Every structure is written in structure tokens, then in C-alpha cells.
Amino acid sequence: MIKVGIVGGTGYTGAELLRLLALHPEVELVAITSRAEAGKRVTEIFPNLRGMVDLVFTPPEESILRRCDVIFFATPNGTAMGMVPGLLEAGVRVIDLAADFRLKDAAEWEQWYGMPHACPELLSEAVYGLPETNREAIREARLVACPGCYPTAVQLGFLPLLEAGVVKPGSLIADAKSGVSGAGRKASVGTLLAECSESMKAYAVSGHRHLPEIRQGLQAATGTEVGLVFVPHLTPMIRGIHATLYATLTRETADLQALFEQRFAAEPFVDVLPFGSHPETRSVKGANVCRIALHRPQGGGTVVVLSVIDNLVKGAAGQAVQNMNLMFGLRESAGLEAIALLP
Amino acid sequence: MIKVGIVGGTGYTGAELLRLLALHPEVELVAITSRAEAGKRVTEIFPNLRGMVDLVFTPPEESILRRCDVIFFATPNGTAMGMVPGLLEAGVRVIDLAADFRLKDAAEWEQWYGMPHACPELLSEAVYGLPETNREAIREARLVACPGCYPTAVQLGFLPLLEAGVVKPGSLIADAKSGVSGAGRKASVGTLLAECSESMKAYAVSGHRHLPEIRQGLQAATGTEVGLVFVPHLTPMIRGIHATLYATLTRETADLQALFEQRFAAEPFVDVLPFGSHPETRSVKGANVCRIALHRPQGGGTVVVLSVIDNLVKGAAGQAVQNMNLMFGLRESAGLEAIALLP
């Protein structure tokens, strides 16, 4: 059994990690930390776990965490980087669900996240935890930076096109719609039901932190500069991301559908729907899967890719568990077989 | 492996049966029928099952169904009763999720359901599939009538009080709130999102079909006449029932909380919360559990019981699988361990 600790367990990604790990056949949950809730039962905050998780929140003390084989950080940005060097030194492997190790360029990170980076020397070692591009590196990694939710949906939709060179890399538009859980479990006026239910809005159009992350990932795939306009929207639902992706075709491609099907043929958690389908976010609610469909409206020069994930699963906690499975040589889908809840 | 067939698989209880049975370790899904969708892949209607269920809808032909060990009926009321006698005769066991075999009195059934009963002689044999009251009978049953969703939440909340004789049996009020999936997956104006979102209403206050079913169950527990006012409400959410139950205490009871905890101590799927708690329906979303909490407002003579279930799981498909597990001597919780999706 793999000894697992979770730092920062009171948010939605922490809750989702608990939901997945509690039923994982190879995992022993050893510790979950929260400064604010130390001493409280996990089930007082997450009653869905009653009878399934018996843990009590503890302060994030390194002495406890060092006893684990792997630590998941489900903390706000900027927390993990303060603790990771010590843990790695102690031989504990780390999966960070926050953004601390996602960007390779420390200066760019500091610009987007507005703080100095505590251990920029680890940025090059950290493996970007998108198994569909980095599976082998993840297996060996000491430190995995789990992708953001938008970057997961957007990259999986664009990658086959860019890798095959069938679209102009400077022409990308990602119009993404996210459920409100993406904003996290923290008191705020903007995400009250009375504020954001029965409404739709874009936000951060001038620049969202996931933009450099997506760009970095896509550029790694193509080796050339990528031009991307990324517009996220807040959608009145709890879970789900629907990314609608637009790119300009460079040539009359033989078969876009075959391109995607071949690219993801061996992927356990990417599902390419028949050409012309309309995936719904509810078809992945609670499940670690990205469903993708392709369109070429009016047979024109623009390819439209529809890519849906559950932001808390394939976009966060599920992908983190998928990474853990790879890192510890387990079946990649262990603990991740759950079927989306529909309706 | 138990060979399972589902008749009427295009509704929500059918979809939920598929979701649960696809991951059940002891089940082989053999057939799923639908006249309207015969020939279509199950996953065309329920895309969440892609990669997990490979079945194609077939017409409900008895020759196929007879090959099964057990048939679940997830059909509209009045369908199962036409096919059950033949199946039983062929040695197939039956679990009916509809109302055909829930009432013992054929005349009462015909009055509430507005049609003649096709096999009233089976009503006495049919076992009412509430494991918390009928576990031993269910084990031996050829034919199980799965309780309705409201009756499950309401009976589990009232039973300990009535069995212990601590409330007046003529004083019961059940104010129940249900998500819209309870109305089924059929085209209708009243349950359009644009009609029932952002709104709340009571319905069928003059008399709902679950009233005689609840009354029958509670009377069986007490042996005396029960007086019940039952008011169901349509709530703007997909899943969940919240039953708020009121009863007049007959005496200064020593310990209501202990009464409930003892009554359900051995029950795998009833969770009694600490006294004074407020269970949320989301704490059972997708899970086969009933969570119950007790209140005695202002220390007065009225006990208030809050009882929540997922109407499609403990209120339908989950309970049906629980019954199957009992009927076939499996672990009662096989295939039912999933944790509620929160948030």
C-alpha cells in the first residue's frame, strides 16, 4: 500500500482527492492537513465521506508528511514551493495540484503569479503531469506539476492538430466555459449562487494565468511559437469545462478524425467521439475522462474542436491520481474507473 | 457471474442501473430492452457509459430475458405486471422498480394507478424491497417490489418512532422535496429547465400515489392505522429527496437519538447523523445511503426528522441492486460503495 498525504485538504481538489483515494485499492490515506481546520474530522466538512474516511485534519507538519510515500498538494498557489524541497530531500515524492511548478520559466511564473518563486531550481526537474504527452517522464518523476483544468481540456484538443502540423500555430482561439467549482471553495461574493446562477460571463479576457501554461505546452509540442487567444467564461454549474477550440487549417487534410483517433488510440482517458458529435460536460461529471469531438463547419477552413472534462477530476484530482499510478507503477486506471453521474 | 437483464432501459432508473451494474463485480449485463430505441447503442443515449457498457437496446423479447438470472424492470407503471408471471414461471427472478407490486391490496392499487392489475395473485407473494424492514424475506424472494423514492426516505425516517411507539400514529406529516429527475426522462413541459428551474412548488397535495405505499409500510410496522399528510414538492435540482418529517411525541422520550442509532446500527446504508444536524441532499448524490438527523425544536412536543436520499440510488436503482445482492447471497454492498459526488 502506498502511504499518501494531502496538504491543504479543505478545498474542492482536496475533497475530490479524498473521494478518489478512499476507494483506491493500493492507497493508504495517512494524513490530511489544514491549518484552519486542524483537529476537526474530515467528515464534518465533507459529509459525503462519512463512513468512508476516518481522518482528522492535522497541521501541515513535515514530520508527519515525511512518513508518506507521496504528498499531494491541494493548496493555493505559492504554498507547495515552500515545502517541496524538504520533502524531496527526505525522499518523498510530490504531486502538486497548484501552479507552483507548472511553468518552466521562473521569470514568467513570477510575472503571472505576482510573487517570487521559492525554489526556481526545481522548475526544470518538475515534470508537467499531462500523461498524454509526458507519460514516461512522469513514471520517473520525483515532482509532478499537475496541469490546470483549462490547460488540460485545451491542450488535449489542440495537440493532435499542432503535432501533425495541419493548422496555423498562430491562429488558435480557445473559448472555454467552466463550472463554478473552478473558483475554489473560499468565501467570495462573485461565486455565490445568487450572483452567478442564471448568468453567464467571460472573465480575465485580458490575460488568465492558464494562458502561459497552455502556450508553453503547445509550443513544446510544435517547437514553434504559438499564437493563442484564450477567453474563459464562468458557467452556472458546479463541475465541468467545455472548451470550444478554433484553428485555421493549413491544407485540405485527409482525415482529421483519423488523426485524433490515432493520436489517442492508446489513451485510457481520452475518448474521441464520432465526427460531428456534441459532447456534454455531464458525460464526464465525476469521471477521469476527456471527451473530444471534431467539426468543420460548412466544410470551411476552420476546424472546431469540442473538448470536455470534469475540472475537478481529469482537470485536477483524477489526473493527479493518474500521475500517482504512473509514478508508482500501478495500473494507470486504478481508482479511476468511476462512471460519470448522468443525469 | 449473475446474468442480468434490464427491461426499459431508456429512463433514469435504467441509466442508473447500468451505471451501477457496469462496475458490479458479480454481474454480467446480458440484455437491455427498449421498444423505441431497439437497435441503438446504449451509449448513444447515455454517453457517460462510453467505454464501459457495450450493449445495444433490443426489443423486450421473453426468449432473451429468460436466459437471465434476474430481470430489473425500469419501466413505466403497468408494464412489468404483464411480463412477470411468465418470467417467474421460467425461473427468472424479478426486481420491479416501478409500482406494479408495491401495494398489497389490488383494489387500492387499481384506484391509485387507474388500471386493472394484470396479476393480483402475485401481490401477496411480492416482497416489498426495503431491506431495513424486510431483509430476510428479500433473500428468498422470487419477486421484489422496489419501494418508491419518497416512500424510502419517509419510511426510514418514521419507522424507529412508530416501532418504538413514541409518537402518535395519527399525527404524521411528511413534507418532501424532490429533484426533477424523479419525474423521469420523458418529454414534458412541466419539467423543462425553463419551467422548473429558479422555482419551487408543491404538487399532488390532494393525493400522491406514494401516499398509500407509505401508509401501508408504516402500518405494517405499527400494526395500527396511521394518519399521514404527505406533501411532495418539485425542487430545482436534478437528484435528491429531502423529507422533513413531523410527528407528535406521546411521552417524554428518554433518548430519541439512541433510538435511531440502535435501530440502524447494523444497517450498511442508513447513516444517523449527530442530533441537531442538517443533512444535505448533496451528501448522498450518487450514493446508496439514507442520512437521517433528529431535532426537537424548542424542546417541544414535535419531533422533526430530516431524511435525505438520492432518489435514483437509495430511492431506486441502488436499492434495487441492494435487493439483488440479498437475493443472490452476495455481499450486500457489492457494487454500491461509491462515495457521493460533492461538490
Next chain:
Amino acid sequence: MIKVGIVGGTGYTGAELLRLLALHPEVELVAITSRAEAGKRVTEIFPNLRGMVDLVFTPPEESILRRCDVIFFATPNGTAMGMVPGLLEAGVRVIDLAADFRLKDAAEWEQWYGMPHACPELLSEAVYGLPETNREAIREARLVACPGCYPTAVQLGFLPLLEAGVVKPGSLIADAKSGVSGAGRKASVGTLLAECSESMKAYAVSGHRHLPEIRQGLQAATGTEVGLVFVPHLTPMIRGIHATLYATLTRETADLQALFEQRFAAEPFVDVLPFGSHPETRSVKGANVCRIALHRPQGGGTVVVLSVIDNLVKGAAGQAVQNMNLMFGLRESAGLEAIALLP
């Protein structure tokens, strides 16, 4: 034109007052205060008012407020009582939408609201602003205490029964369901969309602050002690209260329906539906009306009253404007003719 000021304009009742008063034919909006947002345009917070309201938030200075004919307090409980004596002395009339002046008994107020009352001597003068019971007193009032949202829906539903003496006053149950806007526009985890959407729960079952207010109002109507169990629920919608009321009939009443129709015949904002109807909260969304329907399930001894309002309109800002109209001799429905938004 009546000069109007609003103290505490950044919450939902403040926003709703602005929406109603901006189109009121006899009102000049003079000032709106907010310590936190002083200097900011109202429309930065409430973009629906763009082009309609040109005010800037100011600090709550008495010098400005004294220039008004009437001040609405849309503040948290405990704020108005500090400013009201000075305003009354200056000849300004006051309508308080918070709870400061709702209870007649200072000791009871202090017990439920957990603070000393700043001006208990005004409690007897304050007129409880339910026009359906206190219309004449409201006309003459210097200080009106606007009823709470639950108390409005519950009292209007019970009053005809109690006034006519046809139900046992000790047998009342009010099972009330409220939209989330009732919790106000303040940062909080519990009312995030991701927390309270797709879920239903009761809260404050042991005792809600509206309980003594309802009891006081109903006792004033009957002259005798009233026994009430009041269970509020949080419902996943923005606006609306649905109160489901239960009472035990004392005698075979001739005609409950006629009783209600006569009681409210002259009321501009109470609508009695045909017997056996099921009012929906959406039928009053945005409108200053309470719709009521009666049921007597199974012809039994319990009368069920269904009473719906928009908690922000007839349950708060609309009723406040109705009070203002009465106080200033205007047409009672001035500025309140809007039709509910459906769908």
C-alpha cells in the same frame, strides 16, 4: 417628489430598493450610503442599473440623510437602531428592512439577536409593516419595521385561519423553503453556487430568528398563545419563498376558500388561487405579491396552505415601498406594478 435615502445599499435588499425606486413616479433618490463602497458608482456593483441610477455611494452621514423625507435601512441587524433616534428627531421617517424594530419585547429581541438594543423605548412606537394587518397604523407611523421574508409568507397564510378561529393555535407547522438570496450578498462558503446548488437542506431547525417574529404576529391576531414549529430550508434558486403550512382544523369549516377570499378581497398584493392550486415561486419572481392556495388532503383534519412570495420583493424591498406609499398617502401600488418574470 419624496426625497428618499437608502442606508446600506450594497446588499440584495438595497439593490432591490434601487430597482423599484428608480422607476417610482413619486420618488427622488437622494442618497445611498455604504461605508465600504463610498465613492464608487452604484452601477459598478449593480450593472443592471446602468442608465437608470446615477448615484454614487456615500458614507452614512446624518447631515445628508436628514435632508430626506424617508430613509430605508437595508443594513445588517443592529445598525439601524444606532441611527434611527436622531433621524426621527430630525423629522425624517424611517423604514427599517432589518430586524431591529420587529419585536416588541426588548428582552426577547436581545436574546435572539445576541446584542443589547440601542433604543428599546422605540419598540412600542415602531409599527410592524405588514399592510395586511396594520394598514392604518402604517399610514401614521414615523418608524416602520418591515417584516422578515419568512414571516410575511407564513403570517399571510395562517392569519385567516387564526382570525376565524378554525384551527388549533397550538398545532401550527411552517415548513418553508427559501432561495439563496435570503442569505444576503456577503462572502460565505455555505452559499457558494458550488456548495448549495444541486442540493437541499434544512437549517436552524432548533430555532430561527423569524420564529419569535411570526409567533408575535400570529398571537396579535388571535389574542392567544400560538404553538409553532418552523423549519426553514435552503433551496437551490436565487429568489423565492415557498411556505407550506399545516394546521389542525377545529371544526368542519363551511368554506375555507371563501374565508381566504374574503379576508384578502381588498388586498392589492395578496392573490388567493382557486382551491387545490399549486402556486409556484416563479409566478411572483420580481413582483410584490403573495399567492396563496388551500388544500385539505384526503378531506382530513389538516388544512395545508401554500404561500409563495419573492423574498426580496413582498418579503423585503417591495413591501418596504408599499409601506412608504401608505406613509406618504400615495397610491399603494405606485412603483409596484411590475409583473413577475416568467420563465
Next chain:
Amino acid sequence: MIKVGIVGGTGYTGAELLRLLALHPEVELVAITSRAEAGKRVTEIFPNLRGMVDLVFTPPEESILRRCDVIFFATPNGTAMGMVPGLLEAGVRVIDLAADFRLKDAAEWEQWYGMPHACPELLSEAVYGLPETNREAIREARLVACPGCYPTAVQLGFLPLLEAGVVKPGSLIADAKSGVSGAGRKASVGTLLAECSESMKAYAVSGHRHLPEIRQGLQAATGTEVGLVFVPHLTPMIRGIHATLYATLTRETADLQALFEQRFAAEPFVDVLPFGSHPETRSVKGANVCRIALHRPQGGGTVVVLSVIDNLVKGAAGQAVQNMNLMFGLRESAGLEAIALLP
């Protein structure tokens, strides 16, 4: 008073017309027709109108309709064209909220709507009822074709850019998100709350009927061919359209914001927000206004326009009333002053 009739009053645009016209100071509602509901009170279907509208549905008989000054058609596509010639001949003016007269090219209409056009000779006379482009023609029109909901939001967002020639006409992308009321008030599985709540999906990506309508409108503005990719999405809310529009700038434009502000300076129902704003659909809920904001992400070559409307008001019934006001020489905003309901 203008005598008004509504044909097809049981859908959402009919209901919204009633809500607006019932309070319109210059309108007398004379008739509302529905074959299916003939004889029923309007308020039985739309209880929000109780006390405000006293009409009974009648069959759509021309003898009654000819008594009106103007008829609104709130019917399914293909109904109005059968009745309009007779009405025009009788001197009745017509405002069609359906699509029958929106396209100028009968062949194109027949291709997209799948039926022969009953009176193609009227297509050239019909005035496209977008006051922001056709105000003067509308004043004189006998027959106005009200724009579709998407076309209203999309055209208002693109027009200033195309008219000024600052974007490539072949580069347009419209990613539009609509609430579910856009699908109408008809029984259907796909728009049940249990199907489309808590989910997001694109639909009709291969070609939506509003595509030719938008293209025609934009081409009229530019005089050149327009290349448009239009992807509509179903969003889990009742009302609202959020159009996110992308276009490639042809040159370093001096001031996009000034361009929009000048274009709409005299428009009563188009509100240009400060540059970089994020309009929310709730800011127009129930109001006849389009709010628009501009972005230029990362200072790049793509302009992003965010355009929001209430699909039932500025996208249908409100715009229809605006057209009527113009046709009859009334104040353009008569009956349309209502402020959006927020929250």
C-alpha cells in the same frame, strides 16, 4: 390606444409579449390565439399574469385579427407566412417574431427551413427589425421580421467593426451561449432540467439556422462577403445570450472603444461598457438592452467583443415592441423601461 393581437401565445415569446404589453401605456390587448388552448384563460398557463391580463385564448380566426392595428406572430416557423398576406391586405400591420420573413432569398430560406415559402413575394418588402440598422424603414413598414436572438447579439457586436472596415470580413467567429428558454416552451427530452442542468454543450455546429441570417445582416452592412463560424451552446440557465465574438484587426485602429461608443451613442437600448469590462447576462435579465464590451487580449491582432442580451427581450419580444413603437410613432422606449432583475 393601439389594438394589438398575438397569434401563438403559449410559448415563451408570447408570454413575454404579454408581460410587456400588459403594462404598455398605449396598447390595448385585443386578442391572443392558440388552437391548442382555445377557451382557456391566459393566466392558467402563465400565472404571473394573474390580475394583469384578463384574456382568454381564442382560435386564430382572421375575423378577430383583422380588428387589430397590429398582429404579433409568436408562432413556430412557417405559420405566419400562411396568414400574413391576408392581414396585410386588410390593412393590419404585422410583426413576426419567427423566421418566416428574415431572409431575403427564398431559396436560401427554403433550404434552411426545409419547407416551401408561402409568400416569397413579401420577402423583399419585409423589413428586418433591427432598429439599430433599419430604424427609418421600420417606421414605414407594413411587415417587420424580428431578428433571431443570436443574430441580435452577434450583429450588434460585429457591426461597428465591419462598418468601419477595421476587421477582416472573412475572419469572424461567434461563440454564443444561450439559456434554455431559447429552445422554446415545448415538451422535449433534451431541454428537461434533468438533462441540461449542470451541463454545457455546443449544438448545431455544422450549421444553425441563424447563420445565414447573421451573414445576410453583416453583408448588408459591409457590402462584401462575410466569412463566419458560428457555434451556439446550450447553457444551464433560463434566459440570456452571451456572444463572444472574435475578429482579426486589419490595422492598428486608433480607438475601438470610441468606435463603438459613437456608433451606439444615440441608441436607447445598446449600452457600451468601459473597455475591458465583462458584461454578465444577468445584467440584462428581463430588460430590453444589449450590453457590449471590448477587449484586445495581450494587445494582439484579435479583437474580442462580448455582447449580452436577454434572448426573450432584446432577442425577441422586447425588440418586437420596440419595432411596434417605431411603426406607430410612439416613444421608442414605451413599455420597455423595466430594469433587469438582479440578483
